[in-house]
Amino acid sequence: MAVVDLIMPKLGESIMEATILKWMKQPGDTVEMDETVLEIATDKVDSEVPSTAAGVIEEILFNVNDVVPIGTVIARIKTGAAETSAPKTVVSAPMQEVVSSQPDQVAEVVETIKRPAAAQAQPTNGATNRFYSPLVLNIAASEGVSMVDLENIPGTGNEGRVTKKDILQFVSERKSGKASSNELRVSSRENVSVTNESPKLAAHNSQLTTYSGNVEIIEMDRMRKLIADHMVRSKHTSPHVTSFTEADVTNMVMWRNKVKKDFEKREGTKITFTPLFIEAVVRCIKKFPLINCSLDGNNIIIKKDINIGMATALPSGNLIVPVIKNADQLNLVGLAKQVNGLADAARNGKLKVDDTTGGTFTMTNVGTFGSLMGTPIINQPQVAILAVGAIKKRPVVIESPSGDSIAIRHMMYLSMSYDHRIVDGSLGATFLTAVAKEMENFDGDREY
Numbered sequence: 001m002a003v004v005d006l007i008m009p010k011l012g013e014s015i016m017e018a019t020i021l022k023w024m025k026q027p028g029d030t031v032e033m034d035e036t037v038l039e040i041a042t043d044k045v046d047s048e049v050p051s052t053a054a055g056v057i058e059e060i061l062f063n064v065n066d067v068v069p070i071g072t073v074i075a076r077i078k079t080g081a082a083e084t085s086a087p088k089t090v091v092s093a094p095m096q097e098v099v100s101s102q103p104d105q106v107a108e109v110v111e112t113i114k115r116p117a118a119a120q121a122q123p124t125n126g127a128t129n130r131f132y133s134p135l136v137l138n139i140a141a142s143e144g145v146s147m148v149d150l151e152n153i154p155g156t157g158n159e160g161r162v163t164k165k166d167i168l169q170f171v172s173e174r175k176s177g178k179a180s181s182n183e184l185r186v187s188s189r190e191n192v193s194v195t196n197e198s199p200k201l202a203a204h205n206s207q208l209t210t211y212s213g214n215v216e217i218i219e220m221d222r223m224r225k226l227i228a229d230h231m232v233r234s235k236h237t238s239p240h241v242t243s244f245t246e247a248d249v250t251n252m253v254m255w256r257n258k259v260k261k262d263f264e265k266r267e268g269t270k271i272t273f274t275p276l277f278i279e280a281v282v283r284c285i286k287k288f289p290l291i292n293c294s295l296d297g298n299n300i301i302i303k304k305d306i307n308i309g310m311a312t313a314l315p316s317g318n319l320i321v322p323v324i325k326n327a328d329q330l331n332l333v334g335l336a337k338q339v340n341g342l343a344d345a346a347r348n349g350k351l352k353v354d355d356t357t358g359g360t361f362t363m364t365n366v367g368t369f370g371s372l373m374g375t376p377i378i379n380q381p382q383v384a385i386l387a388v389g390a391i392k393k394r395p396v397v398i399e400s401p402s403g404d405s406i407a408i409r410h411m412m413y414l415s416m417s418y419d420h421r422i423v424d425g426s427l428g429a430t431f432l433t434a435v436a437k438e439m440e441n442f443d444g445d446r447e448y
């Protein structure tokens with residue numbers, strides 16, 4: 001009999017962990033290849049994890065609502081095939097107990113087992129330029145843990161990294177006043193600061209649970225919590241700069257009004273402004289490829305594929321970003337069908353994991369809700385996001401060889417937030433202006 005490990009699958013470039021929503025199978029249940037074993041959730045979409053082998057569920061390693069890192073073994077399946085490969089690494093019972101009780105450190109424990117003994121000795125004292133996961137940084141920001149304190153927290157993870165358990169233990173000890181200078185490896189001056197902050201922190205926490213007046217308390221749902229964490233992490237990661245411009249989209253509006261009935265009858269789908277905007281964005285990305293990239297340490301990763309994410313509002317009020325893959329290879333009809341198909345799937349809860357991963361640039365239509373403009377938050381690990389506002393008729397000055405005149409035109413504001421580590425103001429403003437010009441130069445006599 002062979003035992004196959006079921007791994008938490010990779011769900012996207014920026015997704016590091018997923019929450020287990022429901023186990024569809026229990027230990028002892030039979031399972032077929034590709035049959036759903038459990039349901040999981042990320043800040044982007046809910047999804048199902050299929051079995052990678054046919055057999056019997058031997059062991060489930062995590063419970064419902066556990067947050068599990070990508071690449072972690074979540075269950076084991078006993079198959080009927082005989083083992084022909086080399087013997088597997090056996091984890092002792094005490095180590096299995098550690099893994100089960102500390103799911104946030106599973107990846108680090110497995111890595112420690114594999115590393116030579118000489119490489120396992122890692123310093124646990126604070127050091128500059130330490131790596132901190134987005135989850136740890138998010139907890140530090142929400143709990144008011146300074147970088148000085150963070151750098152002096154002994155890390156129990158791989159290579160002395162601070163894990164979720166480490167920082168939560170630090171926060172707990174700070175609130176209870178049990179943290180010692182020996183444990184934190186900080187100076188007496190910093191310890192006094194921590195001690196003085198504890199009563200204030202306790203008072204602040206007590207204030208948060210006290211409400212006056214006529215109020216209604218609604219707990220955030222799971223998706224809203226995940227979105228909130230993702231937005232805070234994005235602001236912490238990227239220095240945001242937002243540029244603004246406006247575009248005369250009269251030609252685009254007139255063309256759509258002229259063809260929309262025939263378009264729907266002929267193609268079987270509606271023509272909205274979104275595919276028209278995406279078409280203009282794609283053309284400009286080809287001219288300015290640095291907008292279509294991500295940052296990995298000190299390396300800029302320029303993406304050759306142009307995958308456009310489109311922010312979509314759900315009936316619950318939450319937001320999700322389906323992705324149009326290889327948008328540069330689609331004509332206007334293809335873009336329209338992709339936009340409408342993904343929007344319908346999002347509203348009906350039928351999006352797949354692949355539908356929300358791999359995005360390289362995102363566009364959000366804040367004009368759908370009547371906003372003239374917005375300052376969107378970058379969808380990590382991308383470096384820019386474009387917001388298009390409501391289209392409004394306004395009197396504007398029209399320049400012509402015969403002189404200036406005032407006319408009623410369909411005008412729209414565009415705004416783009418970008419990561420100032422990579423995109424300078426000159427590139428950001430130039431790209432945004434190019435998108436506006438592309439929209440203004442729309443051919444009103446074109447075919448589909």
